[in-house]
Amino acid sequence: MANFSHFEAKENYMRxxxxxxxxxxxxxxxxxxxxxxxxxGTDVDRDIWIKRTTATYNCHGCIDLGYELTMMHKSCRPSWKTIRMLVLILIYKRTIHQEYEIKY
Structure with a gap:
């Protein structure tokens, strides 16, 4: 949509x-x-600069933050188990190295 082109036969479902x-x-x-x-700069419309320092700049008026956070949670969730295991392994290795004073 940002390129302002119309949906044609290729994307018939979006017409x-x-x-x-x-x-x-x-x-x-x-x-x-x-x-x-x-x-x-001189090519910048003053109204746009004012909008940029208000809600348009931080996009709160245009982005569904709840939805985006839900999607981020959904995409990260499968990795949590792996990350947790890696953290536990690193903690275990650090503990073992400290107990036996193993130098790298």
Whole structure:
């Protein structure tokens, strides 16, 4: 959607989004400009800079934080068992090395 192209035959299942993309073009352009602006140069619109220092910059108004955290939790969860085992192994090795004063 960020490239503002319409969904065509290749993505036929997404064609219903064309009206939405068309209706939200100005908002998407403004958002993309606001989050990609790095300074207050002459090519930067003052309104965009102001938005950048408010809610648009930190994206709280555009990102479902609860959903994103849930997805992060879901993707990290399978790794927790492996990470826990690695941590326990490292703790065990450290304990053994300290007990016997093994030098590296």
């Amino acid at each position: 219903f989004m064309n009206d939405f993309v068309l209706a939200m073009t100005d908002e998407m352009r403004g958002f993309l400009r606001a989050v990609s602006t790095t300074g207050g």
